[in-house]
Amino acid sequence: MGSDTTMNAAVLHGPNDLRFEVVERPIPKEDEALVAIAVNGICGSDIHFFKEGRLGPFVVDRPYIPGHEAAGRVDRVGASAAGIREGDRVAIEPGIPCRRCRHCKTGRYNLCRNVRFLSAPPENGTFAEYAAVPADFLHRIPDTMSDEEAAFAEPLSVAIQACNRAALKPATSFVVLGAGPIGLITYLTAVAYGAGPGIIVDLNANRLEFARSLSGVQTLNPVVDDVVRSVVDATDGGAGTVFDCTGSSKAAALAPELAAAGGVVVLVGWPEVANPEFPLETILEKEIDVRGVNRYCNTFPAAIMLLSERRVDLRPLISHRFAFSSVVDAFSFAAGSPSETIKVMVGATGA
The missing domain is CATH 3.90.180.10 (Medium-chain alcohol dehydrogenases, catalytic domain)
Incomplete structure (x- = not known):
């Protein structure tokens, strides 16, 4: 001291x-x-x-x-x-x-x-x-x-902002790209919003194992799984919302492929490159809304409530x-x- x-x-x-x-x-x-x-x-x-x-x-x-x-x-x-x-x-x-x-x-x-x-x-x-x-x-x-x-409360605020930007509704199928802390917190927050079913995608087998132990969520690993086909099959044509929590340009490019027609892609992770390649034809054809997340605003009271009530533990x-x-x-x-x-x-x- x-x-x-x-x-x-x-x-x-x-x-x-x-x-x-x-x-x-x-x-x-x-x-x-x-x-x-x-x-x-x-x-x-x-x-x-x-x-x-x-x-x-x-x-x-x-x-x-x-x-x-x-x-x-x-x-x-x-x-x-x-x-x-x-x-x-x-x-x-x-x-x-x-x-x-x-x-x-x-x-x-x-x-x-x-x-x-x-x-x-x-x-x-x-x-x-x-x-x-x-x-x-x-x-x-x-x-x-x-x-x-x-x-x-701070990282949970990021997840709340992401769900709010998605205008996430109950029973909306969703995919989270990335099983790091923000990805896991976003998944748990979406569940607290009543959304589901949810899927987490990551390359790290240890983190996917942890995600399954945490919530029993379905997980996919691009190394061994056909992610696009698996998501399309599990969600009857594509997820209503896809959250990219990785900042990876490859993940950002994958997100619209996983979304349903008329779905929403929310970019949460900060990009690793300034201009990642993005499948514009897919976005136009499927009329996908792409929405960014810049930290958060007016979210801390909700974060503290969710934490204190253990609705998000x-x-x-x-x-x-x-x-x-x-x-x-x-x-x-x-x-x-x-x-x-x-x-x-x-x-x-x-x-």
């Missing part, structure tokens, strides 16, 4: 150069609260920054603190911060918009061109003992919810836990063992 003016933090200096350091503790502005961080989940984007030093347009060109799946307790409140008190347990919504542009004013603040997203370089994130966050982007959690569950996704003092080891393990990990949690205590 640092002094009253300093704190311990995980600082990323460049690819594969994460250091546990003492840094200056942030001072909350008048509309902010200082949150003592209890736990962080390691996101796939954190691993991209750790391994490659970049993700899409964001580049690690100076030392910064990663992390954005976090929960904690309010330590201090700014003079004009409203709705939050010292001692409140909170989940942190990490995308801070300008609140002035037309997107913010119409409620789609995730499209704000001036959004500050904690952990998107150069914005510091939450792998630290403290973070200063605007009070209206802190969401109180019930006493019955653990800090780890609260940290899941994400606790089984936690595959490994590390103490905060071992955060460098946690990143190295998560980056080096993708087949063995689902969600790695880093907190005040750990295995």
